Amino acid sequence: MDVTIYEVAKRAGVSIATVSRALRGTGPVAARTREKVLKAVEELNFTPSRLGVSLAEGRHAANGVVFPDLAGPYYAEVLLGYEEVASELGRSVVILSTKGRTRVGDLIKDLAGRVDGMLIFGHTVPEPLVAELVRLGVRLVFVSRDPLPGADTLRSENTGSARALAAHLREHGYERYAFLGAPLTSRDDVDERWQGVRGVLGGAIEAVATGQYTVECGHEAATKLLKGAGRPRAIVCSDDEVALGALLAAEELGLDVPGDVAVTGWDDIMAARHARPALTTVRQPMRELGARAARALDELITGARDTPSHIVLTTELVVRSSCGQHPQEVPT
Amino acid sequence: MDVTIYEVAKRAGVSIATVSRALRGTGPVAARTREKVLKAVEELNFTPSRLGVSLAEGRHAANGVVFPDLAGPYYAEVLLGYEEVASELGRSVVILSTKGRTRVGDLIKDLAGRVDGMLIFGHTVPEPLVAELVRLGVRLVFVSRDPLPGADTLRSENTGSARALAAHLREHGYERYAFLGAPLTSRDDVDERWQGVRGVLGGAIEAVATGQYTVECGHEAATKLLKGAGRPRAIVCSDDEVALGALLAAEELGLDVPGDVAVTGWDDIMAARHARPALTTVRQPMRELGARAARALDELITGARDTPSHIVLTTELVVRSSCGQHPQEVPT
DNA sequence: TTGTAAGCGTTATCAA
DNA sequence: TTGATAACGCTTACAA
Numbered sequence: 281m282d283v284t285i286y287e288v289a290k291r292a293g294v295s296i297a298t299v300s301r302a303l304r305g306t307g308p309v310a311a312r313t314r315e316k317v318l319k320a321v322e323e324l325n326f327t328p329s330r331l332g333v334s335l336a337e338g339r340h341a342a343n344g345v346v347f348p349d350l351a352g353p354y355y356a357e358v359l360l361g362y363e364e365v366a367s368e369l370g371r372s373v374v375i376l377s378t379k380g381r382t383r384v385g386d387l388i389k390d391l392a393g394r395v396d397g398m399l400i401f402g403h404t405v406p407e408p409l410v411a412e413l414v415r416l417g418v419r420l421v422f423v424s425r426d427p428l429p430g431a432d433t434l435r436s437e438n439t440g441s442a443r444a445l446a447a448h449l450r451e452h453g454y455e456r457y458a459f460l461g462a463p464l465t466s467r468d469d470v471d472e473r474w475q476g477v478r479g480v481l482g483g484a485i486e487a488v489a490t491g492q493y494t495v496e497c498g499h500e501a502a503t504k505l506l507k508g509a510g511r512p513r514a515i516v517c518s519d520d521e522v523a524l525g526a527l528l529a530a531e532e533l534g535l536d537v538p539g540d541v542a543v544t545g546w547d548d549i550m551a552a553r554h555a556r557p558a559l560t561t562v563r564q565p566m567r568e569l570g571a572r573a574a575r576a577l578d579e580l581i582t583g584a585r586d587t588p589s590h591i592v593l594t595t596e597l598v599v600r601s602s603c604g605q606h607p608q609e610v611p612t
Numbered sequence: 613m614d615v616t617i618y619e620v621a622k623r624a625g626v627s628i629a630t631v632s633r634a635l636r637g638t639g640p641v642a643a644r645t646r647e648k649v650l651k652a653v654e655e656l657n658f659t660p661s662r663l664g665v666s667l668a669e670g671r672h673a674a675n676g677v678v679f680p681d682l683a684g685p686y687y688a689e690v691l692l693g694y695e696e697v698a699s700e701l702g703r704s705v706v707i708l709s710t711k712g713r714t715r716v717g718d719l720i721k722d723l724a725g726r727v728d729g730m731l732i733f734g735h736t737v738p739e740p741l742v743a744e745l746v747r748l749g750v751r752l753v754f755v756s757r758d759p760l761p762g763a764d765t766l767r768s769e770n771t772g773s774a775r776a777l778a779a780h781l782r783e784h785g786y787e788r789y790a791f792l793g794a795p796l797t798s799r800d801d802v803d804e805r806w807q808g809v810r811g812v813l814g815g816a817i818e819a820v821a822t823g824q825y826t827v828e829c830g831h832e833a834a835t836k837l838l839k840g841a842g843r844p845r846a847i848v849c850s851d852d853e854v855a856l857g858a859l860l861a862a863e864e865l866g867l868d869v870p871g872d873v874a875v876t877g878w879d880d881i882m883a884a885r886h887a888r889p890a891l892t893t894v895r896q897p898m899r900e901l902g903a904r905a906a907r908a909l910d911e912l913i914t915g916a917r918d919t920p921s922h923i924v925l926t927t928e929l930v931v932r933s934s935c936g937q938h939p940q941e942v943p944t
Numbered sequence: 945t946t947g948t949a950a951g952c953g954t955t956a957t958c959a960a
Numbered sequence: 961t962t963g964a965t966a967a968c969g970c971t972t973a974c975a976a
Binding site for chain 1: 614657659660661662663664666667672674681682683685688689691692695696699704705706707708709712713719721722723725726748749826827828831857860863864882883886888
């Protein structure tokens with residue numbers, strides 16, 4: 281953009297203060313004067329400079345978001361929910377991906393200087409830096425992370441659903457289990473799932489790591505697992521993508537799911553319903569996590585709330601056919 | 613942030629100009645003075661205000677990106693390539709999703725006021741608005757769109773690969789074809805694929821629309837198609853996701869792929885290689901589209917180039933097993 | 945080598 | 961109801 285408020289003022293024959301008031305509706309402006317101003321604005325195609333406005337208002341009207349990656353539906357879904365609500369609230373969204381990035385600290389600080397607050401996924405940001413951000417007074421909302429002082433946290437319930445899932449599997453009568461996608465990078469949510477499942481299954485379940493939480497890694501790890509000696513009767517996966525990989529591996533090895541091996545996921549991404557067999561999983565409200573994060577941030581920024589909130593959204597066990605036969609099968 | 617350059621200057625016992633020079637390395641500063649400044653900066657934990665810098669420099673050091681949605685790997689991949697390079701070049705990325713959004717015009721204009729230039733996917737933005745943006749001098753790079761005057765365009769080759777794909781299918785000896793995912797919303801790239809395929813196959817192929825380019829829509833449309841009277845011997849899909857849906861539909865109907873019906877996709881997303889059977893497709897360099905868009909924008913913004921460029925990246929036919937048996941099958 | 949001061953484009957206070 | 965004018969936080973001639 282190019283034309284400034286001064287040119288509008290000159291053309292309308294008024295002061296810049298009047299132009300500002302006329303445009304924002306703050307303070308009184310004579311009807312006649314407003315006309316003149318609007319006409320000038322129209323003719324010059326004037327749009328207030330975002331930089332000027334922000335500097336004067338002392339706010340960016342923008343939110344940040346920090347994620348490791350955008351592979352798979354999880355981050356994308358949360359991000360969309362976040363962006364949608366942020367947009368409703370008149371705030372832009374500035375993104376920062378950390379995967380494979382060096383000097384993350386600098387990038388985050390730069391981001392902090394561009395926004396009024398930010399959403400950070402799990403443990404994307406190193407702990408000392410988090411502490412520093414909190415100390416600097418940056419408004420933060422963490423998604424999928426354990427509560428910490430000085431910032432909001434927002435997550436889905438894990439332990440309880442994991443226990444319910446494990447209990448359901450046990451009812452199928454299985455004896456040997458594997459948890460595929462062991463919590464590596466201190467992902468709180470995956471860790472909780474593992475703890476919940478193990479709480480019920482005890483020594484009957486062993487943890488197996490995958491490099492990342494992707495279809496490919498799940499595929500690879502499951503292949504090794506299913507080919508190995510003591511093949512598990514059921515594989516509980518950290519998330520749907522890993523589970524999709526496990527499904528693939530089983531099929532390639534000529535194993536029937538759930539006949540030879542049962543498989544479960546987590547998240548209930550779109551593909552879970554369409555997988556063959558349809559995936560038993562735990563539904564997590566991803567979109568809503570993002571939407572809530574945006575609202576929480578807004579409350580923090582506007583000052584509508586000043587004490588951190590820690591919200592846990594409920595999840596839902598979705599039993600489909602990949603975990604075993606059920607008495608009265610209900611089509612999904 | 614809170615502390616300003618004035619406080620640093622006072623503490624270091626110098627002027628703000630000297631602080632600025634010392635920090636940016638512009639203009640001469642005595643070693644001794646620099647020391648003092650850096651010390652003060654350190655002690656006060658000073659970071660220059662992005663707003664102040666931008667206002668003075670006359671640039672945002674930020675890029676925008678406009679996409680319809682983030683479902684599926686395509687947009688996410690391009691976005692990641694874009695963000696990565698933008699970040700390397702010291703620019704943030706501000707996102708705007710248009711799907712289901714009202715008043716897109718206002719949103720785009722707001723975005724334009726926050727960035728130095730932006731990437732727009734295909735026909736996400738209404739034509740009159742595009743014209744206005746061009747007129748206003750906004751630096752634009754379009755991805756997956758036909759060339760237009762006044763802006764860069766960046767896309768992958770479609771027609772030639774579509775012809776090659778069609779020719780390959782014809783060699784399999786198939787007679788009836790369907791193109792699943794007909795170009796609805798004037799998506800230039802899908803339209804070129806359709807034109808290319810039809811150019812070779814002529815009357816032997818019919819176009820079938822899907823609501824969107826998703827697994828679900830592909831699944832639904834393919835089910836209808838395969839259940840119908842004159843079932844096609846091969847289904848050419850607009851993209852991999854639709855093809856994945858078609859694969860699902862075939863399996864549910866007990867049809868063998870490629871024995872009963874051949875299926876092909878487009879893009880070569882990760883899942884294409886892992887699908888059963890592995891999907892014959894056309895590889896498109898999504899990440900690179902994003903990366904190049906970021907560089908192109910940078911050239912436009914810095915003034916390194918002032919005439920629009922229209923680049924077409926090459927694609928590659930990837931023959932796997934979903935299109936039919938091949939003499940010497942090569943494992944992928 | 946350093947400092948003064950004029951932008952950059954707004955908003956908002958305070959007089960008039 | 962309007963207009964000067966002081967912020968807002970920086971960069972960068974231009975002078976010293």
